[in-house]
Amino acid sequence: LAIPYPGVPLFCAILYASFLAGWRAGLVGTASAVLYELLTFSDGRLFAYSWQSAIRIATFASVALTAAILAGMLKRRSEAATYLLACNWAAESLAVQSARLQEVLHQLPLGVLVSDADSGEIVFANEHARSVLGYDLKRIHSVGQPCVFHAAGGKSYGKAYIPDEWPWRRCIRLRMPVEEELLYAREDGRLVLLAARACPVPGQDGQPVAAVVSFSVGTKKTRPEKRTV
Numbered sequence: 001l002a003i004p005y006p007g008v009p010l011f012c013a014i015l016y017a018s019f020l021a022g023w024r025a026g027l028v029g030t031a032s033a034v035l036y037e038l039l040t041f042s043d044g045r046l047f048a049y050s051w052q053s054a055i056r057i058a059t060f061a062s063v064a065l066t067a068a069i070l071a072g073m074l075k076r077r078s079e080a081a082t083y084l085l086a087c088n089w090a091a092e093s094l095a096v097q098s099a100r101l102q103e104v105l106h107q108l109p110l111g112v113l114v115s116d117a118d119s120g121e122i123v124f125a126n127e128h129a130r131s132v133l134g135y136d137l138k139r140i141h142s143v144g145q146p147c148v149f150h151a152a153g154g155k156s157y158g159k160a161y162i163p164d165e166w167p168w169r170r171c172i173r174l175r176m177p178v179e180e181e182l183l184y185a186r187e188d189g190r191l192v193l194l195a196a197r198a199c200p201v202p203g204q205d206g207q208p209v210a211a212v213v214s215f216s217v218g219t220k221k222t223r224p225e226k227r228t229v
Contacts, residue, residue, distance in 0.1 A: 194218070
């Protein structure tokens with residue numbers, strides 16, 4: 001369909017506006033351009049047109065409206081494709097960074113555990129932690145057969161039936177680091193003393209989303225002896 005002058009520059013402007021700002025901007029541009037055409041092609045009197053002028057205006061309006069909608073749809077599809085590419089890139093980048101971080105944590109000479117803030121379940125343990133605690137981490141939360149005890153007094157964490165008693169739960173509740181000595185019973189029967197430090201990990205809203213526990217195998221702290229002169 002032929003678009004008469006001055007419809008050509010108006011048509012190009014509508015296409016540009018639709019692709020740049022979306023189909024709604026194209027519709028506004030189309031309405032303005034049609035109004036301009038109505039004023040331009042009126043025959044002497046306002047809104048009085050010849051048959052030829054009416055056909056030209058109707059042709060321009062239909063073509064401009066179709067172009068505005070198609071350009072807006074093309075813009076939306078382009079934005080969706082760009083957003084999908086950005087999401088894929090972000091996911092791949094996050095996966096690479098997560099793999100690198102886990103590789104670094106596995107190389108640390110300290111045991112590292114990551115606990116979920118809501119459930120309290122341990123979701124990550126580095127190689128050093130698994131070599132000390134064993135590969136069955138569910139034993140840590142066992143109530144029927146407890147394996148974690150207070151270093152002072154030997155009371156079992158499992159027998160207390162208090163979820164917030166574990167250091168990684170307590171640091172989330174208090175929102176501050178918690179340092180504590182634990183006695184851990186290995187599957188082979190050995191009793192290991194652990195010097196642990198649990199820290200909350202805040203999310204974007206400031207609420208803790210996880211807890212990180214680092215520990216080392218050590219000896220029980222003793223109070224220094226008082227010297228007499």
